[in-house]
Amino acid sequence: MSNEPRPPLHLSEALASFDALWSPRIVERVNDYDVRIAKVEGEHIWHAHDDTDEFFLVLDGELHISLREPAGERTVLLPKGAVFTVPRGTEHKPAAPSGAAILMFEPSGTLSVGDRHDEVPGHVDETTGHALGV
Template identity: 85%
Template sequence: MSNEPIPLSKALASFDALWSPRIVTRVNDYDVRVAKVEGEHIWHVHDDTDEFFLVLDGELHISLREASGERTVLLPQGAVFTVPRGTEHKPYAPSGAAILMFERAGTSTVGDRHDEIPDHVDATIGHALNT
């Protein structure tokens, strides 16, 4: 990890892959990841950890399956949302977005339980940032 400031615009400009987060830094046992997203991710669950989203650019939708039923939250640029652990969810960005995620180091992008993984989704625990 860098001990210098990291401009998020530079971090995002360093890669093109969609749904393939880069680890910008680490805070204690948590990764701060940035990703470019467009289209749909998959339904998945993180059994033991929450997942924090901040929309840096564009708009992100997150569908949730909760005890009360299914709903979708809309996150415009600058909005934050935390998906509680154990909640089945599916992020999607019809027009594309840049996002920052804060989640426990080692957390898989496709969760602990998930649908079949399509080719456009990178099943990873995050990639090192090469700026």
């Protein structure tokens, strides 16, 4: 990858370039991390990331993240503009009943299905992120 800076990218244009749900697009790389965007609707699957936290920023809509924690199960509601980090090892299930657009920041190569790599839902066409424009 070149060390030349890329031109600025408008997230609204990037989001308009694809329709696939739960299949992230990589909009930028920062050191060894991907900045990914995704359109989501309905429910994802329960999963955990044993080696990394997972950062979410809601760009549009509302995201629900159900968490299974030692104290029990709870759901965090994230409206547009909200950020939330799921701690490593925490089983979670994102959902967007009315649809949402999200930005995630995570180590390159991180699977969007975490430890459930053998349970990829049929509607998910990529778990580590497509290059934008693919």
